[in-house]
Amino acid sequence: MSFDFRSASAHAIASAVASGTITAAAVTEAALDAIVALNPKLNAFTDLVAARARATAAGLDQARAAAQKLGPLAGVPFAVKNLYDIEGLVTRAGSKINRDDPPAKADAYVIRRLEAAGAVLVGALDMDEYAYGFTGENIHDGASLNPHDWRHMTGGSSGGSAAAVASDMVPFALGSDTNGSIRVPASLCGLFGLKPTYGRLSRRGLFPFVASLDHAGPFARSAADLALVYDAMQGEDADDPVCVSRGIEPVLPDLDRGTGHLRIAVAGDYFRRGGNPEAYAAVDRLAAALGAKNEVLLPEAGRARAAAYLITAAEGAAFHRERMRTRPWDFDPAVRDRLFAGAMIPAGAVLKAQKFRAWFQARVAEVFADVDVILAPATPCRAPLSGQTLMCLDGKEVPVRADLGIYTQPISFIGLPACTVPVWTPGEKLPIGVQLIGAPWREDLVLRVAYALEVSGLVSAPVTMM
Amino acid sequence: MEQDEANLAAWCDAMATLLDLPIAMGDRTMILANLRFIASQMKFLAEFPLDDYAEPANIFRA
Numbered sequence: 001m002s003f004d005f006r007s008a009s010a011h012a013i014a015s016a017v018a019s020g021t022i023t024a025a026a027v028t029e030a031a032l033d034a035i036v037a038l039n040p041k042l043n044a045f046t047d048l049v050a051a052r053a054r055a056t057a058a059g060l061d062q063a064r065a066a067a068q069k070l071g072p073l074a075g076v077p078f079a080v081k082n083l084y085d086i087e088g089l090v091t092r093a094g095s096k097i098n099r100d101d102p103p104a105k106a107d108a109y110v111i112r113r114l115e116a117a118g119a120v121l122v123g124a125l126d127m128d129e130y131a132y133g134f135t136g137e138n139i140h141d142g143a144s145l146n147p148h149d150w151r152h153m154t155g156g157s158s159g160g161s162a163a164a165v166a167s168d169m170v171p172f173a174l175g176s177d178t179n180g181s182i183r184v185p186a187s188l189c190g191l192f193g194l195k196p197t198y199g200r201l202s203r204r205g206l207f208p209f210v211a212s213l214d215h216a217g218p219f220a221r222s223a224a225d226l227a228l229v230y231d232a233m234q235g236e237d238a239d240d241p242v243c244v245s246r247g248i249e250p251v252l253p254d255l256d257r258g259t260g261h262l263r264i265a266v267a268g269d270y271f272r273r274g275g276n277p278e279a280y281a282a283v284d285r286l287a288a289a290l291g292a293k294n295e296v297l298l299p300e301a302g303r304a305r306a307a308a309y310l311i312t313a314a315e316g317a318a319f320h321r322e323r324m325r326t327r328p329w330d331f332d333p334a335v336r337d338r339l340f341a342g343a344m345i346p347a348g349a350v351l352k353a354q355k356f357r358a359w360f361q362a363r364v365a366e367v368f369a370d371v372d373v374i375l376a377p378a379t380p381c382r383a384p385l386s387g388q389t390l391m392c393l394d395g396k397e398v399p400v401r402a403d404l405g406i407y408t409q410p411i412s413f414i415g416l417p418a419c420t421v422p423v424w425t426p427g428e429k430l431p432i433g434v435q436l437i438g439a440p441w442r443e444d445l446v447l448r449v450a451y452a453l454e455v456s457g458l459v460s461a462p463v464t465m466m
Numbered sequence: 467m468e469q470d471e472a473n474l475a476a477w478c479d480a481m482a483t484l485l486d487l488p489i490a491m492g493d494r495t496m497i498l499a500n501l502r503f504i505a506s507q508m509k510f511l512a513e514f515p516l517d518d519y520a521e522p523a524n525i526f527r528a
Binding site: 300303313324329333336337344351352353354355357358359361 | 477478485488489491492496497500508510511512520522
């Protein structure tokens with residue numbers, strides 16, 4: 001029986017494997033074939049774990065033959081940003097320096113969760129060095145390229161993750177998001193990407209960037225797949241001191257409850273300036289469909305971005321200090337020079353940023369007393385060209401590497417859950433994303449809105465047959 | 467303006483010495499450009515008044 005793996009959702013694959021329509025082994029081989037065919041063009045993968053993937057798939061097929069119940073992701077291939085620990089592989093985190101480390105002794109916690117649900121890990125993915133960038137470009141491993149137009153960047157830092165899913169090499173992938181590193185590439189590559197609430201998912205086995213801002217999260221080609229994967233990733237983990245004890249709060253059962261009862265608004269002021277018209281047009285189109293007529297103010301969002309910038313630079317530099325001292329020549333020069341400068345930030349400025357963070361969190365919590373979900377642009381523009389360093393936004397020339405994250409940074413700064421959904425404009429080859437932002441721990445609501453928009457046909461991640 | 471640039475360069479050199487950072491291995495122009503942006507963000511944030519009793523979010527919880 002024929003089964004079109006490359007257009008199949010994670011749901012469809014798991015269902016087909018569970019019913020015996022197709023074997024996990026066949027799905028795994030199809031994914032490995034797609035990677036071999038497409039990766040030379042897109043540079044999404046840095047490592048393949050084919051033997052492991054085949055062994056995992058064989059185990060699933062044996063379990064089914066023995067009439068054992070399979071998990072909700074049975075036989076679904078996936079890959080992870082190369083800052084996730086994979087047992088037996090060196091966790092390079094996009095760097096040259098980490099390649100001298102010993103191989104990881106165990107998988108990252110969330111990889112174990114996903115494999116326990118039946119998913120099949122096939123490899124590791126390209127990223128900006130040490131996750132310090134928004135472009136998906138890497139001086140050591142090369143740039144990942146946008147599957148919708150190879151001349152353009154994927155966005156980053158989880159660029160390989162986005163390229164792998166948008167080109168249908170795998171139905172889902174994991175990234176990490178410190179200031180926007182899932183939401184930005186999801187926007188530029190036309191995918192659904194979820195940054196959960198800070199502390200929701202364990203980061204054990206993820207090489208850190210800025211521990212007080214780092215999140216794990218998934219990319220997928222549909223809201224339903226995103227919810228399926230997110231549910232499987234959840235679990236309490238005492239070994240990540242930030243991971244909370246809330247138990248598992250699945251979102252899938254209520255995904256199709258609709259949005260009629262939800263209070264949805266559009267972020268105004270800061271989130272309506274500094275970008276190009278396509279960013280606001282995408283928000284307006286979704287707002288109109290959702291009946292979101294009200295605008296809300298996240299006060300001092302520009303200063304929130306400044307504070308996030310300072311914390312990132314200082315904390316990132318403190319984390320990398322020994323590497324900067326002993327191996328400065330092995331960094332990407334642009335990363336190294338930012339870290340050098342970050343190391344010189346006075347303590348008082350970081351403390352002020354942390355005090356402001358608490359202030360901003362309290363003000364935004366007040367906004368959520370009257371609103372359930374807020375819409376905002378994910379990026380200020382569509383994907384710039386690969387290698388482009390400057391771009392024009394709102395009539396000003398600005399650096400690509402920093403300014404792709406102007407709308408994501410204030411949100412992750414206070415750990416709010418946010419899902420990027422992909423919007424397409426007729427006649428345009430490249431998509432642009434909109435963030436659906438919720439109050440802490442309300443991933444259920446942002447994913448519910450994402451699903452409703454997808455069902456209505458307003459957002460989609462179409463299969464790119466390359 | 468010229469004095470600001472000189473102060474920034476002096477700060478960069480003093481901190482590099484104190485922190486034992488081999489900035490000669492980097493691109494001085496780029497390090498100073500990054501410091502200039504950091505200084506602008508510090509100033510922007512410093513202008514915002516916070517209560518004397520404001521607590522920092524050192525152990526952050528969402």
